[in-house]
Amino acid sequence: MAKPTPLPDLIEEPDADEEVLSSEGEDESQHLTSETDLGLLPLRDTVVFPGIVLPVMVGRAKSRRLIESVYAGDDDDKLLAVVTLKDATVEDPTIEDFYSVGTLVRIIQMFKLPDGNIRVVIEGIERIKLEHISDAGPFFTATVLPLQDTNAHSAPAEAMLRSVLGAFQRMVTLAPYLPEQLIAAAMNVSDPAMLADFMAANVNIDVEGRQELLETADVVERLERVLRILSREVELLEMGTKINEQIQGEFDSQQREFMLRRQLEAIKKELGEDDASNEFADLRRQLEEKDLPEEAKTEAMRELGRLESIPSVSPEHSVIRGYLDWMIAMPWGDYTKDSINVRSAKRILDQDHYGLDKPKDRVLEYLSVRQLKSDLKGPILCFVGPPGVGKTSLGQSIARALGRNFVRMSLGGVHDEAELRGHRRTYIGAMPGRIVSALRRAGSMNPVIMLDEVDKLGADYRGDPAAALLEVLDPAQNNTFRDHYLDVPLDLSSVLFIATANISDTIPGPLFDRMEVINIPGYTEVEKAQIAKKFLLPKQLEAHGLTTKEVKVKSPAIKTVITKYTREAGVRSLDRTIATLLRKTARQIVEGAETPINIGPNEVYELLGPERIEAELGAEKDEVGLATGLAWTPYGGDVLFIEATVMPGTGKLILTGQLGDVMQESAQAALTYARHNGAQWGLGDDWAEKHDVHIHVPAGAIPKDGPSAGITMTTSLVSALTDRPVRRSMGMTGEVTLRGKVLPIGGLKEKILAAHRTGLKSVLIPKQNQKDLIDIPEFVRKDIDLVLVEDVSEVLDRALLPTVKAKA
Numbered sequence: 001m002a003k004p005t006p007l008p009d010l011i012e013e014p015d016a017d018e019e020v021l022s023s024e025g026e027d028e029s030q031h032l033t034s035e036t037d038l039g040l041l042p043l044r045d046t047v048v049f050p051g052i053v054l055p056v057m058v059g060r061a062k063s064r065r066l067i068e069s070v071y072a073g074d075d076d077d078k079l080l081a082v083v084t085l086k087d088a089t090v091e092d093p094t095i096e097d098f099y100s101v102g103t104l105v106r107i108i109q110m111f112k113l114p115d116g117n118i119r120v121v122i123e124g125i126e127r128i129k130l131e132h133i134s135d136a137g138p139f140f141t142a143t144v145l146p147l148q149d150t151n152a153h154s155a156p157a158e159a160m161l162r163s164v165l166g167a168f169q170r171m172v173t174l175a176p177y178l179p180e181q182l183i184a185a186a187m188n189v190s191d192p193a194m195l196a197d198f199m200a201a202n203v204n205i206d207v208e209g210r211q212e213l214l215e216t217a218d219v220v221e222r223l224e225r226v227l228r229i230l231s232r233e234v235e236l237l238e239m240g241t242k243i244n245e246q247i248q249g250e251f252d253s254q255q256r257e258f259m260l261r262r263q264l265e266a267i268k269k270e271l272g273e274d275d276a277s278n279e280f281a282d283l284r285r286q287l288e289e290k291d292l293p294e295e296a297k298t299e300a301m302r303e304l305g306r307l308e309s310i311p312s313v314s315p316e317h318s319v320i321r322g323y324l325d326w327m328i329a330m331p332w333g334d335y336t337k338d339s340i341n342v343r344s345a346k347r348i349l350d351q352d353h354y355g356l357d358k359p360k361d362r363v364l365e366y367l368s369v370r371q372l373k374s375d376l377k378g379p380i381l382c383f384v385g386p387p388g389v390g391k392t393s394l395g396q397s398i399a400r401a402l403g404r405n406f407v408r409m410s411l412g413g414v415h416d417e418a419e420l421r422g423h424r425r426t427y428i429g430a431m432p433g434r435i436v437s438a439l440r441r442a443g444s445m446n447p448v449i450m451l452d453e454v455d456k457l458g459a460d461y462r463g464d465p466a467a468a469l470l471e472v473l474d475p476a477q478n479n480t481f482r483d484h485y486l487d488v489p490l491d492l493s494s495v496l497f498i499a500t501a502n503i504s505d506t507i508p509g510p511l512f513d514r515m516e517v518i519n520i521p522g523y524t525e526v527e528k529a530q531i532a533k534k535f536l537l538p539k540q541l542e543a544h545g546l547t548t549k550e551v552k553v554k555s556p557a558i559k560t561v562i563t564k565y566t567r568e569a570g571v572r573s574l575d576r577t578i579a580t581l582l583r584k585t586a587r588q589i590v591e592g593a594e595t596p597i598n599i600g601p602n603e604v605y606e607l608l609g610p611e612r613i614e615a616e617l618g619a620e621k622d623e624v625g626l627a628t629g630l631a632w633t634p635y636g637g638d639v640l641f642i643e644a645t646v647m648p649g650t651g652k653l654i655l656t657g658q659l660g661d662v663m664q665e666s667a668q669a670a671l672t673y674a675r676h677n678g679a680q681w682g683l684g685d686d687w688a689e690k691h692d693v694h695i696h697v698p699a700g701a702i703p704k705d706g707p708s709a710g711i712t713m714t715t716s717l718v719s720a721l722t723d724r725p726v727r728r729s730m731g732m733t734g735e736v737t738l739r740g741k742v743l744p745i746g747g748l749k750e751k752i753l754a755a756h757r758t759g760l761k762s763v764l765i766p767k768q769n770q771k772d773l774i775d776i777p778e779f780v781r782k783d784i785d786l787v788l789v790e791d792v793s794e795v796l797d798r799a800l801l802p803t804v805k806a807k808a
Contacts, residue, residue, distance in 0.1 A: 031126050032104060032146040039066045039080045040102075040133060040140035044088040047210035048103040049197035050124040056082075058118040066139035067118050071110050078107040081128055081144050084211055095133045095140075101147060101215040104128045124197075127214065149193045152219045157192040160223035164199060167230035171203075174237035196222040203229055258313065280308050283324055291333025296488040300327045319425055326432060326486065329440050335494065336444045339403030340371045352397040353390050354531045359383060359518045363398050377475040378496040382454070382512075384504045385520030386636050388570020391500040392452055398498065399448035407438040412453035417463030420472070422485035432485040435472060435492070446494035454511075455501035466508045473497055473514045521749045522569025522636035524777050525562050525757065532558045536575050544582045550595045551585050553578075560601040564611040567757070569636025569750065581607055622728050622801055625720035629712030630733040630755055630763065631704070632747030637754030639731065640709060642697050644716040649692025657697030660705025667695050670714040672738055673792065674721060681722050693717065708745035710736030711764065714792055715799050724800040731755045732764035732795060740792040744768035749775045756780045764789050764798060 041063055043056065058067055070080050083102035090097050105122040112118055127147035134141045151157055168186055172178045182202060189195045200213040203226070216222040287300050307320045339345070342364055349360045362381065370376050383391040392408065399406035414420070414434075422433035432440075438449050457466050471477045478492040499515055501507060507515075523531065537553055561581070566573040584607045585597055599607075629640040655667050675688045695713060697704055711734040719726045733751050735743040744766045745751075755763050762785035770788055773781070789795050 032128065032144070035131065035143060035145050037141060037143050038104070039070055040098075040130070040142040041066055041080055041082045042085050042093050042098060042140065043082055044085055045207055047084050047200075047207060047214055048082050048105055048122065048124045049201045049210075049214060050103060050126050051194050051197055052201045053108065053121065053123045054201075055119055055121050058120060062139045064116075064118050067107070067110060067120055069139070071107055079125075080105060080107070081130070081142050082122070083130060083142075084207060088207070095135060098130065098133060099211055099215075100130050101211075102128055102130055102142075102144070103214065104144070104146075127217070147217055150218050152191070152193045154220065156220045157223065160220055160227065161190075161192045161195055164195060164223055164227050164230065167227060167234060168199060168203075171230055171234050171237060174234065174241060192223060193219045196226055199226045199230070204233065205229055258311065262311065280304065283307075283328070286328045287324070290328060290330075292327070293332070293489065293491075296327065296332070296486075299488050300324060319430075323425060323485070326436075326440075330436070330486075331439060331443050331445055334444050335446045336404050338370065338446075339401070340367055342367050342371070345401035348401040349394075349397050352400075353394055354534060355523065355527050356390060356394060356520060359394055359520060362516075362518055363401065367402070377493050380473045380475070380497050380499070380515045382499040382501060382504075382507075382515035382517045383520050384501045384517055386522055386569035386633075387502060388568060388572035389520050389522060390570070391520060392450060395448060395450040395498045395500070398496070402448065402496070404496065405442040405444050405447040406450070407442045407447050408450040408452055409434050409438050410452045411465070412456040413458060414465050415458030415460050417465050417468045418484065420465050420468040422483040424484045425487075430485055432483050433468075435481070436483045436486060436490070439490070439495075445491065446496070448496045448498060451497060451499040453501065454499040455503055455506045457508075464508075466511045469511055470514065473499075473511065521775070522753060523571060524753055524780065525559070526777070526779060528562050528571055528574060529555070529558055531571055532562070532574060532578065536571065536578050540575070540579050540582050543579070544586050546582060546586060546589075550589060550597065551582065551599065552596050553581070553599045556601050557599045557604050560604045561608075563757075564613055565604075565608055567613045577608070584608075622725035624723055624725050625716055626728075627712045627716035627719065627726045627799065628728070628731045628760065629709045630731050630751035631706070631709070632750050637747065637750030637752070639754055639758045639760075640697060640704070640712070642695065642709060642712050642716045644696075644713070644720040645694045646691050646717075646720045647694070648690065651689045652692045654692060654694040655696075656694070657700045658703050659697060660703060662707050663697075663705050663709060666707050666710040666736065667713050669710060669736055669738055670695075670717050673714055673736065673740055674717050676738075677740075678721070681718070683721060687721075693720075707735040707743075708733045708747075708751075710734060711742055711789075711792060711795050715795055718796055719800055722800070723803050726799055727762075727801060729759075729761040730764065730799055731758075731760040731762070732799065734764070734766040734789070734795075736792055742766045742789050742791060742795065748772040752776050752780060752784065752786070756784055760784060762787060762798075764795055766790075 041056075041058070042060075046054075046056065048054065058064055066080065070078055081102050082105050083098045085093055085097050086099060087097060104125040104127075106125055107120055108123055109121040110118060111120070127149075128144040129147045130142045131145055132143040165186060169183050172180060172183050186195065186198060189198055196213070196219060200210055200222075205213070209229070213222055213225060216225065283304055284301075287297065287304065290297075292300060303320050303323055307317065307324065310317045310320065345367055346360070346364055349363065353360070359381070362379075366376075366379055383394065385391055395408070396406050418433065420433045420435060422436060423430035431437075435449075439445065439447070442449070451469075454469075457469075459466065471481055472492060475493060478495075480489040481492050482489055504512060504517060533555070537558070541547065541551065561577050562574060565577050568574070581599065581604065585599065588597060589595060597603075605611075625644045625646075627642050627644075629642055631638045631640040653668065653671055655664055659667070671688075671693055678687055679685065695717065697709075711732050714736050715726060715732065718724075733745055733748075735745060737743065748765065748769050749772070752763060752765075764787050767788040767790045773786065776786070787798060789798070
């Protein structure tokens, strides 16, 4: 809180961008002589005393209206009442939050700030008592009475005035933060009441103490309270002075010890016992042996020269020593030799991962070009796919295939740019960033660095880490990357950066533009079965101390685990379920069960309990108003059931199921299409005004959004309007327009796999997605009839069955 002052000439001048309204030059305000109605301004943490001038920030809407009204009024004195709030944390105060005693003030100046707030300079005139407070108008008003001082010119008051002046002079002398002009200002005050208010405004007192002084009408009692406060401050200041003198003596002792140690070091040097010299020589030798770039070597030698001239007890000594240790530990000039053998690399990638043809092909293409052009800069790959599909482990396999070192760097939750670029050495505890740390851990300048979870980067007031990655992931710039701690150029052009993400939408655009995105879709059930046989089962057998002679897991058992106990795009849940199966089997063996134990579908049910996944469709029969849609999620595809009901009403559209804005717009478009084409279905012209439509998407606790449910909502709505059932074995996906056109959608492979997993027999898809069918596995295309549609009329003809009963 700003210290108030009784000197008007100390008022701060307004900034250049402030609108200034001034009432200077007006007649002085008159004291109140009787009961008066005034506007009331509540203040936080501020008590205004008579005779004191101070600025006040006004931010509340009510308070701004009061200030503007008083300043624009006819009253030349610009008077209002101010009162302090009992609780400064109250945002919207009421009458009960005000003290009963305030101050009559006059507005001297008013500044309107660009942000809408107002700063006013007010002058306290006299104490007032708030008789009645009203909140009926646009701002607070109060009926006030003057609160007259008592014993102001008595002999005790004159005696207290001298004691207070002496104590105040002593306090200003001891306190370096108080200007000496305050003593002169206090000496010029001869009125005891004014002196008490002057002291109360300029001495360190809490708000409650200031309010008590404001409410004290007896001048002698007010001066006594001020004198007690001044005496306490003087005592504290004298104690602080004594402590400072003690500290200064200790500091002189430390200085003496420092000089003695320097003399001791000089004596040891003369005797040839200088340990520091040996240490510096060792550091110099290590730096010379390193293949540092010229600028880095110059900087390191300069810092070593500084280290030699700084005493070991100095804090800067440890900072420079830590910096040199990092410079020595960095793998300057150390490069692993790439194993450029395309056939060998393909064999390694196939050994470690089943499927994932696109990312494997891209790596093999890079190796092929690298074999032809040795100075090729590494690509910036970004694997985008649901969790558990092998993005991180694929990076490890790529490093193994190239013969390079591998370092994983998790970026999930990183929100400080300094975590990547490092902190400057001026900060206590400064450290290099994660890029430099990764190179140090790798032990080479050309490792494979996995930037895991790049889509989960954060940003706050400390900077944007994604902006720091722009230079790291740009082959045209990263050959001179500078870490804030090392502050020398680092060549990252030989590093192979591989980023991973679950979704690409949250990756910043400039960063996304620097990466080559390779989408990794979820696995099919056939692929999961192969992964379980070749990778997961052998790994878990070894992890649980079992062999194939003791436990034999049959293929039907693995299929049962995949279809009845897990439903995911990746294989993490499948891996955990297999581990659970083997743990229970291990217990049976320990308890004396006969080996080998053969695990088939029946044994899976016995060990894992009831099925967790229902493979049936959402309805047991074809139903009116229930359509099956397909959805894409970051964790793979899923089936979405959409229900519609039409009931007597007033034409309202009710949407439930926690739908996002885009999905709500799709429902509105479906209703508009139905209203436009209602006549051809025999609904009449006024059916929409006499009925309410309710569209619900089950699993209401899960947020849903996107335009691809458009034709599903339209089919469900038309089914409810015409009493024509929807084929339960048919799924659909596509965006709908008001003209009934079916637009293309994304995530087609994941959606078709979800339909196949659920048991749908046919799926309606937009005709413009025909080019994406190449990504659908052959065995899925054989099991599901994929129908291309262009118009909603085609969708309705294929999805709706004839009416099962006449319309009522």
